[in-house]
Amino acid sequence: MIKVVIIGAGNVASHLFNALYTADNISVIQVYNRSQKKLAYFESKTTTTTSLSKIMDADLYLISVSDDSINSLSKKLQFNNKLVAHTSGSVAMNQISTHNSPSVFYPLQTFTAGKAVDFKAIPLCLEATKKSDMLLLEIVAKSISDNVYQIDSKQRKALHIAAVFVNNFVNHLYQKGEEICTENNVSFDILKPLILETAKKVTELSPLKSQTGPAKRNDNKVIEQHLSDLNTTTRQEIYTLLTKSIQKTHGNKL
Amino acid sequence: MIKVVIIGAGNVASHLFNALYTADNISVIQVYNRSQKKLAYFESKTTTTTSLSKIMDADLYLISVSDDSINSLSKKLQFNNKLVAHTSGSVAMNQISTHNSPSVFYPLQTFTAGKAVDFKAIPLCLEATKKSDMLLLEIVAKSISDNVYQIDSKQRKALHIAAVFVNNFVNHLYQKGEEICTENNVSFDILKPLILETAKKVTELSPLKSQTGPAKRNDNKVIEQHLSDLNTTTRQEIYTLLTKSIQKTHGNKL
Numbered sequence: 001m002i003k004v005v006i007i008g009a010g011n012v013a014s015h016l017f018n019a020l021y022t023a024d025n026i027s028v029i030q031v032y033n034r035s036q037k038k039l040a041y042f043e044s045k046t047t048t049t050t051s052l053s054k055i056m057d058a059d060l061y062l063i064s065v066s067d068d069s070i071n072s073l074s075k076k077l078q079f080n081n082k083l084v085a086h087t088s089g090s091v092a093m094n095q096i097s098t099h100n101s102p103s104v105f106y107p108l109q110t111f112t113a114g115k116a117v118d119f120k121a122i123p124l125c126l127e128a129t130k131k132s133d134m135l136l137l138e139i140v141a142k143s144i145s146d147n148v149y150q151i152d153s154k155q156r157k158a159l160h161i162a163a164v165f166v167n168n169f170v171n172h173l174y175q176k177g178e179e180i181c182t183e184n185n186v187s188f189d190i191l192k193p194l195i196l197e198t199a200k201k202v203t204e205l206s207p208l209k210s211q212t213g214p215a216k217r218n219d220n221k222v223i224e225q226h227l228s229d230l231n232t233t234t235r236q237e238i239y240t241l242l243t244k245s246i247q248k249t250h251g252n253k254l
Numbered sequence: 255m256i257k258v259v260i261i262g263a264g265n266v267a268s269h270l271f272n273a274l275y276t277a278d279n280i281s282v283i284q285v286y287n288r289s290q291k292k293l294a295y296f297e298s299k300t301t302t303t304t305s306l307s308k309i310m311d312a313d314l315y316l317i318s319v320s321d322d323s324i325n326s327l328s329k330k331l332q333f334n335n336k337l338v339a340h341t342s343g344s345v346a347m348n349q350i351s352t353h354n355s356p357s358v359f360y361p362l363q364t365f366t367a368g369k370a371v372d373f374k375a376i377p378l379c380l381e382a383t384k385k386s387d388m389l390l391l392e393i394v395a396k397s398i399s400d401n402v403y404q405i406d407s408k409q410r411k412a413l414h415i416a417a418v419f420v421n422n423f424v425n426h427l428y429q430k431g432e433e434i435c436t437e438n439n440v441s442f443d444i445l446k447p448l449i450l451e452t453a454k455k456v457t458e459l460s461p462l463k464s465q466t467g468p469a470k471r472n473d474n475k476v477i478e479q480h481l482s483d484l485n486t487t488t489r490q491e492i493y494t495l496l497t498k499s500i501q502k503t504h505g506n507k508l
Contacts, residue, residue, distance in 0.1 A: 067476065090468075090476050109448055110466055112455065123444045149444060158438035159445070161480050162431035166445050167452045168467030169496045170424045175461035175503065177416040184412035190377045190403060191413070191420050192457045194363055198421045199453035201366065203446045207429035212364055213422030214344075222321065222344050226415050234499050241495055242423045245488050249429065 001027050002140060003058040007073065009033035012087055013064035014041065015111045019119035021045060023143040030056045052076055060140060062087055062105055063096070071095045074102075083133050089160035092153045093127050103128040103137055106156060107145075110167050119144045125151040125159065176235060208249070215246035255281045256394060257312040261327065263287035266341055267318035268295065269365045273373035275299060277397040284310045306330055314394060316341055316359055317350070325349040328356075337387050343414035346407045347381050357382040357391055360410060361399075364421050373398045379405035379413065430489060462503070469500035 004020055006013050009031060020026045031042040032049050039048040049055065055078070063070055064087040074084060074097040084096050085105035096102035104127035109117060124141040126148065128134040134150065141148040151159065174195060178188045201210045214222040223243055230236045258274055260267050263285060274280045285296040286303050293302040303309065309331070317324055318341040328338060328351040338350050339359035350356035358381040363371060378395040380402065382388040388404065395402040405413065428449060432442045455464045468476040477497055484490045 067473070090479070108444060110451055110455065110464075112459065112464070115455075115459075117451070121447045123447060125444070147444070147447065149441075151440065151444075155438050155440045157483065158434050159440055161483060162434040162440075162445060163448055164467055164480065164493070165427045165434070166431040166449050168465070168469060168500070169492070170427050170449075170452055171456065171461050171464050171466075172469075172496055172500050172503070173419045173424050173427070174456045175465065176499075177420040178461050180412050180416040180419070184409050186405065186409045186413055186416075187403075188460075190362060190379070190401070190405075191416060193375045193377060193401065194417055195420050195424075195453050195456060197364055197371070198424055199449050201364065201369075202425065202428045202449060205366065205369075206442075207425050207432050210364075210366070210425050211422070211429065212425075213418055215422060215426075219321070225344070226418065229411065229415060234502065237495055238423070238499060239418070241491055242426055245430075245492060246422070246426050248488065249426070 001025060002060065002136070003027050003029045003056075004060045004062060004140065005030045005032065005055055005058040006062050006064060007032045007055070008062075008064035009038040009042065010064065010066075011111045011113050012107065013062075014113070015117060015119070016062060016064060016087065016107065017042065017045075018116075019144040020140070023140075026140060026143055029058055053078055055079070059083065060085065060136060061100070067091050071097070074100070083128075083136060085128075085137065089125075089156060089163065092157075093129070094153070101128075101130060101133055103133050104151075104153070104156065105137060105141065106151075108159060108163060120146050123147040123149060125149050125156055127152055127156065173238075176238065180235075211246065211250065213246070215243040216250050218247065255279060256314065256390070257281050257283045257310075258314045258316060258394065259284045259286065259309055259312040260316050260318060261286045261309070262316075262318035263292040263296065264318065264320075265365045265367050266361065267316075268367070269371060269373070270316060270318060270341065270361065271296065271299075272370075273398040274394070277394075280394060280397055283312055307332055309333070313337065314339065314390060315354070321345050325351070328354070337382075337390060339382075339391065343379075343410060343417065346411075347383070348407070355382075355384060355387055357387050358405075358407070358410065359391060359395065360405070362413060362417060374400050377401040377403060379403050379410055381406055381410065427492075430492065434489075465500065465504065467500070469497040470504050472501065 020028050030047040033039050061084045070086045082100045084100040085103040093102050093104050106125040107122050109122045124145045126137045181188045274282050284301040287293050315338045324340045336354045338354040339357040347356050347358050360379040361376050363376045378399045380391045435442045
């Protein structure tokens, strides 16, 4: 049985806890958090503590706190030579204090508080300094996910930026779409099959080949009509920039 | 049995044909196209013609050609007082010549040549001038889709613009994500579960509530790091504009 302690009690920590808690060969022996309040969820399921000095002996410590706190928290850990992983997409592995053995255990997914996710499908990006550490990380990762990757800090940084494009920015475009629907008394539901199909399509066909629409077709009549119908500067700016970028990508005249 | 003639043999025409061809109460009695070559696919399944004068008598004519050709083609139709629908998102109903009865039969979906779609889930947006015309359109629409909406030309125009945001522009952001992965020797496959979950999430939770990421959190340290890591002007421009727009939406300081 591999003993894991989770340090942090936020969104990612909770989702990781739920996945590891039900894994066969893993025991989450403790959850640490600075404040007692956020530990309530875990109390009936495992040991909890608000004291760094009371963190128990384990095989793996997962630091799942805000990016800015990873470094300082890792320095405060009162044990040595243990495997300590952070779970962030944008923090380098070397931000973990070297009095322990630094590593990374990064689930590449968007987590919503209270919304269950199928962890099996979530890619876990692992990084470690020692081969034996990587082996342990892999055992833990494979016990909860079918998509386990070894990714170095530079690659993870790039992945995190790419994730901002395909998740944060994409979601914002959904929101622009919803705004336009609402203003015109059209149900956003009408767009949902298109949203799902657009996402599904690029799992089979490259985004480059999947591209359609007035920008790709260089249909300036439709583009101009859309720009004149868009009634806010922000929407017009987004429309113009992304149209220009699509035309550049597909070699059309600007 | 409702008799339908499809005018056009492109991507949307083919997908509509396949759906209507298998519907119980519909008979696609003919497909018209200017050139014989593109009719090859239909020849074993129904009558085809390249001559406007040979178009057969039907209950509904679906014009599925490029936006620019709808008006001129509708004027050339050599029959009168028949129900004629175009299938475009961005063309007004009144672009169909009034020597027939104008209407719209717009499937809101991204169609890829050769890739089968589940038509049942595709929203069909209908518009007609007469109640009896709408009734006929509805019978045909409901025979192939579970999502049938009455949408007027102004609403359809808005929907089409919204669709550009949630489909064309979203796909382009996928492509930017893939570029960044490829440049860093990371498989784009790692992003696919995130892409699917991001899309699925807004079918249950509004995009406004689904928003996450450095822009939403106002995490300027990460934003600046990302901007300095992005190595093309276009990517930096897209990152800056969408970050600014998310911050504006969520009331953060710029």
